[in-house]
Amino acid sequence: MTNSRTRVAAMKAAVWAACLVPLVWSVWRFVRGEASVDPVEEWLHRSGKTAVIILVASLAVTPLRRLTGWNTAQKFRRLLGLFAFFYAALHLGVYLYFDQGLAWSFILEDVTERPFIVSGTVAFLLLVPLAVTSTRGWIKRLGKNWVRLHRVVYVAMAAALLHYTWGQKADIRDPLIVGAIVAVLFGVRLSYWARKRAKR
Ligand code: HEM
8 A cells, every 4th residue: 555655655755756857958048158049939839748748548448447447546636637737837827928028919919810829729728727727626516517627628638739830930740649649549539438328
């Protein structure tokens, strides 16, 4: 029992460390003056990509658990989801403060008129209630509705992927690869839902 708790604690520490690498790396490059000529763009791109990658990792937890029977994986889902939200919030903060200089009229125009920014905003707004309700208290309070609400993560992921694709100048291979991975994960979950319904 103690052994397995220690193992889970060590694995959680490893997940924390891995998730903090992009942030520490960006700060390190900035402090040492090694950031690119356009540090704002560098921060925007790194935080956006990191948010997407960690979000995909959080979506992979349940399919991984179902396919392998490794139930401990479930213990990392919330942590990964919150880190994805943290990087998405950082990404938005960099955009609002450094990229747009808090010029609200320009921001409002961007957020309502550029499909690329609209899709990012939708993704972010959908992630907010998921992050807020990720605590034990909310899980208890919402009961079965919590599971229903958290399925919205797939819609947020789709909006983030659209944003990622639209944001590319020409080469859309990366978002396509991420999209294919998400489709496989979604397919695995769908097949389990279908089997469960058929049993009922
Ligand atoms: C209000 C919300 C958001 C705004 C205003 C926003 C804005 C931006 C901007 C300005 C860029 C840089 C485009 C460029 O320089 O070519 C960008 C890129 C990106 N964003 Fe967002 N974004 C938002 C939400 C999100 C969310 C929620 C995610 C992920 C979960 C995300 C993921 C990305 C990715 C992956 C990129 C491309 C990075 C790359 O090409 O290296 N964004 N976003």
